[in-house]
Amino acid sequence: MRCICCRSPVEEEKVCCPRCGFPLLGGDRENRQKIAGDYRKKLLGGTFLSVRQYYYGYDGNGDLQELKSEYVRAACAGELPPEGILWLDCAFAPLASGRDVELDIQIQNGSRSHSARLLVAAGKLDRMTRLGIYSDEGLRIRFAVGNGTEAVLSDSVPLLINQN
Ligand SMILES: [Zn+2]
Numbered sequence: 001m002r003c004i005c006c007r008s009p010v011e012e013e014k015v016c017c018p019r020c021g022f023p024l025l026g027g028d029r030e031n032r033q034k035i036a037g038d039y040r041k042k043l044l045g046g047t048f049l050s051v052r053q054y055y056y057g058y059d060g061n062g063d064l065q066e067l068k069s070e071y072v073r074a075a076c077a078g079e080l081p082p083e084g085i086l087w088l089d090c091a092f093a094p095l096a097s098g099r100d101v102e103l104d105i106q107i108q109n110g111s112r113s114h115s116a117r118l119l120v121a122a123g124k125l126d127r128m129t130r131l132g133i134y135s136d137e138g139l140r141i142r143f144a145v146g147n148g149t150e151a152v153l154s155d156s157v158p159l160l161i162n163q164n
Contacts (some may be wrong), residue, residue: 007082125152
């Protein structure tokens with residue numbers, strides 16, 4: 001069986017999910033799902049996901065150069081759906097076609113943060129215009145690059161900073 005909160009596999013005799021700590025309740029499924037949703041929101045409500053954005057401009061010689069880069073907040077982990085992709089509605093520039101995409105991401109909770117460089121093998125997609133976050137099992141996420149019909153996912157990273 002799987003935890004209704006984070007979808008990790010759980011042995012039947014356990015009282016709580018070892019991954020997210022959600023109690024393995026009885027009762028009707030709809031009610032359990034609602035409780036699990038509230039639990040996730042509370043557990044992940046202080047965790048934020050950011051993606052590094054690069055800004056380019058022309059120097060005095062007319063050459064294009066990187067001016068600065070900074071992490072731009074993409075989503076609060078507590079607002080992610082329990083499964084599937086949340087497509088981001090934000091001002092990420094369309095990504096160049098025919099190339100794999102490298103994303104520098106950061107997961108932050110209070111003063112603690114974890115950053116990672118994720119490769120998305122999106123080179124075979126026709127047009128990549130959208131960036132999303134896929135809710136993986138066990139309170140993990142993957143970043144998604146898509147073109148409206150197809151999506152390619154990155155490796156998975158944990159949402160909870162002290163977990164592997
Ligand atoms: Zn769980």
